[in-house]
Amino acid sequence: xxxxxxxxxxxxxxxxxxxxxxxxxxxxxxxxxxxxxxxxxxxxxxxxxxxxxxxxxxxxxxxxxxxxxxxxxxxxxxxxxxxxxxxxxxxxxxxxxxxxxxxxxxxxxxxxxxxxxxxxxxxxxxxxxxxxxxxxxxxxxxxxxxxxxxxxxxxxxxxxxxxxxxxxxxxxxxxxxxx
Amino acid sequence: xxxxxxxxxxxxxxxxxxxxxxxxxxxxxxxxxxxxxxxxxxxxxxxxxxxxxxxxxxxxxxxxxxxxxxxxxxxxxxxxxxxxxxxxxxxxxxxxxxxxxxxxxxxxxxxxxxxxxxxxxxxxxxxxxxxxxxxxxxxxxxxxxxxxxxxxxxxxxxxxxxxxxxxxxxxxx
Numbered sequence: 001x002x003x004x005x006x007x008x009x010x011x012x013x014x015x016x017x018x019x020x021x022x023x024x025x026x027x028x029x030x031x032x033x034x035x036x037x038x039x040x041x042x043x044x045x046x047x048x049x050x051x052x053x054x055x056x057x058x059x060x061x062x063x064x065x066x067x068x069x070x071x072x073x074x075x076x077x078x079x080x081x082x083x084x085x086x087x088x089x090x091x092x093x094x095x096x097x098x099x100x101x102x103x104x105x106x107x108x109x110x111x112x113x114x115x116x117x118x119x120x121x122x123x124x125x126x127x128x129x130x131x132x133x134x135x136x137x138x139x140x141x142x143x144x145x146x147x148x149x150x151x152x153x154x155x156x157x158x159x160x161x162x163x164x165x166x167x168x169x170x171x172x173x174x175x176x177x178x179x
Numbered sequence: 180x181x182x183x184x185x186x187x188x189x190x191x192x193x194x195x196x197x198x199x200x201x202x203x204x205x206x207x208x209x210x211x212x213x214x215x216x217x218x219x220x221x222x223x224x225x226x227x228x229x230x231x232x233x234x235x236x237x238x239x240x241x242x243x244x245x246x247x248x249x250x251x252x253x254x255x256x257x258x259x260x261x262x263x264x265x266x267x268x269x270x271x272x273x274x275x276x277x278x279x280x281x282x283x284x285x286x287x288x289x290x291x292x293x294x295x296x297x298x299x300x301x302x303x304x305x306x307x308x309x310x311x312x313x314x315x316x317x318x319x320x321x322x323x324x325x326x327x328x329x330x331x332x333x334x335x336x337x338x339x340x341x342x343x344x345x346x347x348x349x350x351x352x
Contacts, residue, residue, distance in 0.1 A: 170210070
């Protein structure tokens with residue numbers, strides 16, 4: 001029997017964002033696997049916000065209450081760049097530098113205590129993908145939401161503005177059995 | 180996450196191998212594979228991996244990789260392409276010193292889908308010296324669109340050996 005219980009599986013094509021809900025008190029820890037992620041244009045960050053169920057499910061928490069710390073390695077950087085921020089409302093998910101067919105980004109995220117209103121939500125994220133024809137980018141980061149909200153999901157979106165969208169992504173959400 | 184494969188290579192320091200192959204373990208049934216490797220070598224250089232195709236051959240593709248490497252001298256970042264080795268599995272400075280079995284988590288994304296380039300990720304710990312350990316985080320991808328069905332864990336340097344290892348492969352679907 002698997003300790004990871006699949007909750008949902010979704011495919012996104014030419015979408016404004018990737019919004020996944022399904023965090024409940026059924027599990028304390030969730031595993032999110034994002035595959036083949038590309039944006040319609042290169043040189044764009046994917047950013048994210050947790051979502052809450054008020055006033056409706058999947059409502060992004062846009063307060064400047066996110067802290068982030070991590071590293072990103074990329075062919076464009078001569079040394080690993082730190083992703084550190086405090087009090088931001090747009091923490092980084094990954095950097096997309098091209099959008100060629102077959103060359104997406106792959107992310108894994110572990111989300112801790114999202115639906116527990118008495119605890120802040122934290123998350124560990126890794127990303128690896130095709131930076132350009134001869135290079136890859138990869139990163140790892142930690143995130144904390146400094147408010148005790150009921151988090152019911154996550155919204156991942158391109159940071160480049162309205163002209164950017166998610167060209168392709170497959171998303172799998174699992175709950176981790178702990179007993 | 181389901182356990183798909185497990186193997187143990189028991190040797191001693193006089194019975195060496197330069198490569199350990201795990202083929203025909205990736206299928207389209209799983210989108211992600213988690214491979215846990217514990218290995219010991221006999222030289223102070225790197226261990227690497229290559230991917231294998233359905234014919235049981237190591238692919239001839241070029242790999243690109245980015246590594247972030249933490250050790251006592253600080254943090255280093257390396258970007259390169261290679262046809263002889265993909266991402267570094269471990270910075271095996273002291274893998275011959277069997278004070279502990281260095282552990283590696285090797286993640287392979289969507290390998291059996293011929294329409295996407297296979298992307299891999301490594302997080303590893305190894306022994307540096309009596310006072311220091313290292314941490315390696317590596318991302319890589321194969322340059323060719325093709326289905327990948329296995330991998331080879333390889334000694335990087337000439338004359339280097341793999342003295343013993345344990346592997347467990349899990350699939351996520």
